[in-house]
Amino acid sequence: MTNSTEHTNESLLIDEFEIIELEDRLELAGRCNGRCDGQSKPTSA
Amino acid sequence: MTHDVPHVINPLLEVSDFDSDAGKPMKLCLIPRAGGAGEVRFALPADYMALAREFDGQRDTDAAIQSFIDKHRPERDKSWLTRLVTESLVPKGIVIRADQDPRCATSSQSDKAFLHVKLPIIRSSLVEPVARSLSFLYRPAAMIVGLVGFVAMHVVVYGFLFRGQHFEFGELGIASVLLLMLISTLATICHEFGHATAAAHFGCRNMTIGWGVYLIYTVLWTNVSDAWKLPRKHRAIVDIGGVYFESFALFALLVGYLATNNPIFLFGFIFVDLSIANTFNPFLRMDGYWLVSDLFGIVNLRKQQEIWWQDLIERILHPRTHTSRSTLKPMAKRVLAVYTILGTLFIAYVMKTMFVVVVLSVLTNLPQFANETWSKLASDATWSNVLHAVAETGWRILVILGAGFTFWNIGKALGRMLGRLRRVARTAAEGA
Numbered sequence: 001m002t003n004s005t006e007h008t009n010e011s012l013l014i015d016e017f018e019i020i021e022l023e024d025r026l027e028l029a030g031r032c033n034g035r036c037d038g039q040s041k042p043t044s045a
Numbered sequence: 046m047t048h049d050v051p052h053v054i055n056p057l058l059e060v061s062d063f064d065s066d067a068g069k070p071m072k073l074c075l076i077p078r079a080g081g082a083g084e085v086r087f088a089l090p091a092d093y094m095a096l097a098r099e100f101d102g103q104r105d106t107d108a109a110i111q112s113f114i115d116k117h118r119p120e121r122d123k124s125w126l127t128r129l130v131t132e133s134l135v136p137k138g139i140v141i142r143a144d145q146d147p148r149c150a151t152s153s154q155s156d157k158a159f160l161h162v163k164l165p166i167i168r169s170s171l172v173e174p175v176a177r178s179l180s181f182l183y184r185p186a187a188m189i190v191g192l193v194g195f196v197a198m199h200v201v202v203y204g205f206l207f208r209g210q211h212f213e214f215g216e217l218g219i220a221s222v223l224l225l226m227l228i229s230t231l232a233t234i235c236h237e238f239g240h241a242t243a244a245a246h247f248g249c250r251n252m253t254i255g256w257g258v259y260l261i262y263t264v265l266w267t268n269v270s271d272a273w274k275l276p277r278k279h280r281a282i283v284d285i286g287g288v289y290f291e292s293f294a295l296f297a298l299l300v301g302y303l304a305t306n307n308p309i310f311l312f313g314f315i316f317v318d319l320s321i322a323n324t325f326n327p328f329l330r331m332d333g334y335w336l337v338s339d340l341f342g343i344v345n346l347r348k349q350q351e352i353w354w355q356d357l358i359e360r361i362l363h364p365r366t367h368t369s370r371s372t373l374k375p376m377a378k379r380v381l382a383v384y385t386i387l388g389t390l391f392i393a394y395v396m397k398t399m400f401v402v403v404v405l406s407v408l409t410n411l412p413q414f415a416n417e418t419w420s421k422l423a424s425d426a427t428w429s430n431v432l433h434a435v436a437e438t439g440w441r442i443l444v445i446l447g448a449g450f451t452f453w454n455i456g457k458a459l460g461r462m463l464g465r466l467r468r469v470a471r472t473a474a475e476g477a
Binding site for chain 2: 013014015017018019020021022023024025026027028029030
């Protein structure tokens with residue numbers, strides 16, 4: 001790989017030597033905002 | 046780094062095996078950040094650690110690398126290994142100067158990770174005792190009981206209780222909407238403690254729970270970065286732990302309905318169920334994303350998608366000389382391909398839906414809405430009408446701002462990605 005590849009992959013957290021910076025593990029869960037995201041509106045049974 | 050200065054492997058480095066689907070054995074390195082706030086985690090090929098251990102604080106770089114070559118006969122030549130040390134191991138703080146502070150790692154990620162807003166609300170010193178006290182719920186027998194209970198609850202609710210019920214969100218009064226918001230928030234807190242408890246059960250530390258904004262959603266989050274040290278199947282249990290604990294909230298809602306016969310509890314059950322379904326969407330960074338990443342061993346899944354695109358471009362431009370940038374095994378590469386194609390279609394669908402909702406619906410109807418609202422307030426300015434007008438105006442503004450923000454962010458990300466892909470294409474063309 002070339003040096004330009006190193007620049008290419010810098011923002012990918014993976015460098016040309018295959019060393020990976022692991023991304024922060026944030027486990028998310030959405031919550032109701034009052035309109036409860038609209039599309040999740042239940043309809044009649 | 047000059048060759049005269051003795052270097053040493055970082056004495057604060059914590060090293061463990063790293064479970065992924067990379068084509069070679071990997072190690073996980075944990076290094077304290079500069080300033081002492083947390084750690085940075087790197088996954089690297091296991092043989093690099095043997096090289097790092099040659100740095101004993103006595104030898105210079107040249108001698109340390111030569112000693113590694115003599116002992117291990119690596120495939121790479123000395124100049125490549127020197128670049129590995131000077132351009133990667135030293136800047137990352139895996140190997141440091143003998144007189145350097147070992148708390149020296151810097152991260153290339155934003156402090157807010159992938160969130161627009163990230164606020165810790167429950168510190169790890171509070172989360173961990175609670176999580177540890179509940180960790181018995183992750184014993185296999187308890188989980189089997191939980192799974193059976195989860196299935197049974199859904200059979201009861203959708204097979205019997207939900208039949209013949211008629212629900213209309215628009216018919217709910219303000220008190221019911223507030224109660225639903227409270228139910229949703231409490232269920233989400235259960236969800237986050239589920240992740241934290243699973244992580245604590247497997248010996249992880251430093252779990253913090255917080256609030257944030259992800260895309261246009263307000264979310265709660267749990268930082269379980271320490272779970273990277275776990276085997277993949279344990280990481281997957283941490284991923285589904287949120288839904289496992291949220292099912293306790295479902296149980297409470299079911300009991301509430303059976304005890305009071307108030308349909309708001311049944312409504313809450315369905316809302317929590319819909320949010321559980323949403324959390325398994327693998328294309329948003331919700332539980333489904335981490336589950337795909339962990340089950341298939343594809344680390345930094347979102348970032349790997351771009352590498353897949355880079356590989357595709359090179360393969361198209363140079364089908365004969367192309368060598369893959371990805372270090373994944375063939376099976377993981379196939380999964381990544383399917384995930385990337387479906388993910389791209391999903392983003393296109395989301396953007397189209399947003400365009401239809403925001404531009405074609407909300408924006409075009411805005412003048413009519415403003416006229417009608419103004420006429421109504423002019424003729425009958427009761428508190429109820431004013432509050433209704435504020436609420437209706439407020440959500441339209443939020444939708445427009447949220448969509449504008451999302452379009453802007455996706456546009457920026459696409460622009461950056463296209464720039465990088467163009468550089469890859471140019472490099473490939475120069476190398477041809």
